[in-house]
Amino acid sequence: MNMSKVVLITGVSAGFGRHTATLLAHKGYIVYGACRSECDHDPLVHAIRMDVTDVQAVQNGIKAIMEQEGRIDILINNAGIHTGGAIEIYPYEDIRLQMETNFMGVIHTIKAVLPVMRKQESGTIINISSIGGLMGLPFMGYYSACKFALEGLSESLRMELRQFNIRVIVINPGDFHTKNTANRKNIFAADNIHDYENQFRKTLEVIEREEINGWQPEVLARKIYHILEKKKPDDRYIIASWKQKLAVRVKCLLPEPWFTAILRNYYNIR
Numbered sequence: 001m002n003m004s005k006v007v008l009i010t011g012v013s014a015g016f017g018r019h020t021a022t023l024l025a026h027k028g029y030i031v032y033g034a035c036r037s038e039c040d041h042d043p044l045v046h047a048i049r050m051d052v053t054d055v056q057a058v059q060n061g062i063k064a065i066m067e068q069e070g071r072i073d074i075l076i077n078n079a080g081i082h083t084g085g086a087i088e089i090y091p092y093e094d095i096r097l098q099m100e101t102n103f104m105g106v107i108h109t110i111k112a113v114l115p116v117m118r119k120q121e122s123g124t125i126i127n128i129s130s131i132g133g134l135m136g137l138p139f140m141g142y143y144s145a146c147k148f149a150l151e152g153l154s155e156s157l158r159m160e161l162r163q164f165n166i167r168v169i170v171i172n173p174g175d176f177h178t179k180n181t182a183n184r185k186n187i188f189a190a191d192n193i194h195d196y197e198n199q200f201r202k203t204l205e206v207i208e209r210e211e212i213n214g215w216q217p218e219v220l221a222r223k224i225y226h227i228l229e230k231k232k233p234d235d236r237y238i239i240a241s242w243k244q245k246l247a248v249r250v251k252c253l254l255p256e257p258w259f260t261a262i263l264r265n266y267y268n269i270r
Contacts, residue, residue, distance in 0.1 A: 004028065004029070004030060005029055005030065005073035005074060005228075006029075006030045006032070006065065006069045006071055006072050006073050006074070007021075007024055007029050007030065007031045007032065007072075007073065007074040007075075007076065008032045008034065008061075008062075008065060008072055008074070008075050008076070008109075008113070009021045009024075009031065009032070009033050009034065009076040009078055010034045010050070010052055010076070010077055010078050010079035010105070010109060011034070011035070011052075011078040011079030011080060012033035012034065012035055012039070012041065012045065012078070013035045013036075013037075013039040014039075014178065014179045015176075015178035015179055015180065015217050016078050016128060016173070016176070016178065016217050016220050016221065017033065017076075017078040017079070018033075018217075019217045019218050019220070019221035020076065020078070020220070020221040020224050020225075021033040021041070021042065021045045022042040022044070022045060022221075023218075023221045023222065023224075023225055024221075024224075024225060024228070025042055025044035025045045026042075026044060027225060029074075029228075030046070030069060031044070031045050031046065032045075032046045032048050032061075032065050033045045033046065033047060033048065034048050034049070034050035034052070034061060034079070035047070035048075035049060035050070036049070036050070036051045036052070036079075037049065046068075048061050048064060048065070049061075052079045052101065052105030052106070052108055052109060053097075053100040053101055053104065053105055053108070054108075055108050058108040058109055058112050059112050061112075062109075062112040062113060062116070066116060071116065071120055072113055072116050072117065072123070073120075073122070073123060073124065074123070074124045074125075074126070074228065075109060075110070075113045075123070075124070075125045075126070076126045076128070076224070077105075077106045077109055077110070077125070077126065077127045077128060078128045079101065079102075079105055080101055080102045080105075080128070080146075081097065081098060081101050081102065081183075081185075082140075082143055082180045082183065082184040082185075083098050083140075083142060083143060083184060083185045083186070083187075084139050084140055084143075084184050084185070084186040084187070084200070084204060084207070085139060085186060085187030085188070085196075085200065086139060086141075086187075086196035086200060087141040087142070088193070088196070089187060089189065089190040089191065089193050089196060090141075090142060090187055090190075091187065091190065094142075094185065094187070095142050098142045098143065098146060099142070099145075099146055102143070102146035102147070102150070103146045103149045103150060103153075106127060106150060106153070107153070110125060110157070113125070114161075114166075117161075117164065117166050118164045118166070121164055121165050122164075122165050122166065123164075123165075123166040123167070124166070124167045124169065124228065124233075125157070125161075125166065125167065125168045125169070126169045126170075126171060126224065126227070127150055127153075127154050127168070127169070127170050127171070128171050128173065129147045129150050129151055129154070129170050129171060129172050130143070130144075130147045130172055130173060131172055131173070131174045131175075131238070131240055131244050131247075131248065132144040132147050133146075133147025133148050133150060133151045133172060134151070134172060134238075134248050134251070135247070135248070135251055135259075135263070136148075137207075137263075137267075138203050138263070138264075138267050138269060139196075139200050139203050139204065139207075140207070150170075151170065154168050154170045158235060167233065168235070169227065169233055169234070169235060169236070169237070170235065170236045170237075171220070171223075171224070171227075171236075171237050171239060172236065172237070172238045172239065172240070172248075173220055173239050173240065174214065174215075174238075174239065174240025174241055174244040174245075175210040175211045175213070175214035175215075175240070175241070175244070176211065176214045176215050176216070176217055176219070176220065177211060177212055177213070177214045177215065177216055177217075178211075178217050180211070181208055181211045181212060186200075186204065188200055188201070199269060202268045202269075203267045203268055203269060205268070206266070206267050206268055207267075214241075215241075219239070220239055223237065223239050247262075250262070
């Protein structure tokens with residue numbers, strides 16, 4: 001396989017993005033790692049400042065890569081933020097930031113890259129979704145909403161781009177041990193509404209325990225590398241523990257009230 005393919009990865013300051021960028025660069029890919037602000041990179045990763053919520057910044061970033069490389073073969077949409085809190089009390093400004101980053105940011109990069117890939121008549125787009133994009137998670141409603149939206153976008157896009165030989169792959173990670181746990185913004189109460197706080201704290205204990213005991217981000221980075229090496233990769237990869245993979249299967253088989261009851265019990269919701 002040609003190992004000099006040009007890759008753009010968003011959100012490489014830490015976690016999945018950082019480890020994936022480093023691994024691919026050391027495997028011979030030409031990697032551009034995008035950060036919202038300045039961040040440290042492996043010397044083999046080409047740093048590029050690009051806030052995915054800023055359409056002009058994204059377009060400028062793509063233009064800079066094209067001026068240097070003349071092509072973009074792979075786009076990995078990884079940039080995102082995590083928030084936690086009850087849907088009713090979450091501040092509108094934080095809801096907008098969540099949607100602008102996790103969903104609209106993906107749209108901005110895809111719309112900027114597609115003219116390049118269509119002209120090449122080739123390309124691969126990898127969208128990092130989540131198990132939370134396959135089932136609504138309590139007190140992570142807006143995060144799940146973004147990922148559900150990404151699922152629908154990816155399915156539609158895959159069919160539209162088939163004629164141009166452009167692949168669209170969705171990756172659904174389960175719980176991983178990254179900085180997302182520490183960096184997640186949690187809203188426990190607002191406007192004198194404390195009714196959700198007790199339950200949220202109980203559920204958050206479960207969420208954080210699973211994340212802390214989750215796999216290291218290097219596991220996902222290696223999986224992405226192997227996906228890119230395949231001649232005919234699948235449309236979706238669920239990279240998670242056997243319990244989480246089973247939950248995805250069970251959701252498709254059980255009546256919705258039964259599955260919801262299982263989730264409630266798992267997240268300690270009485």
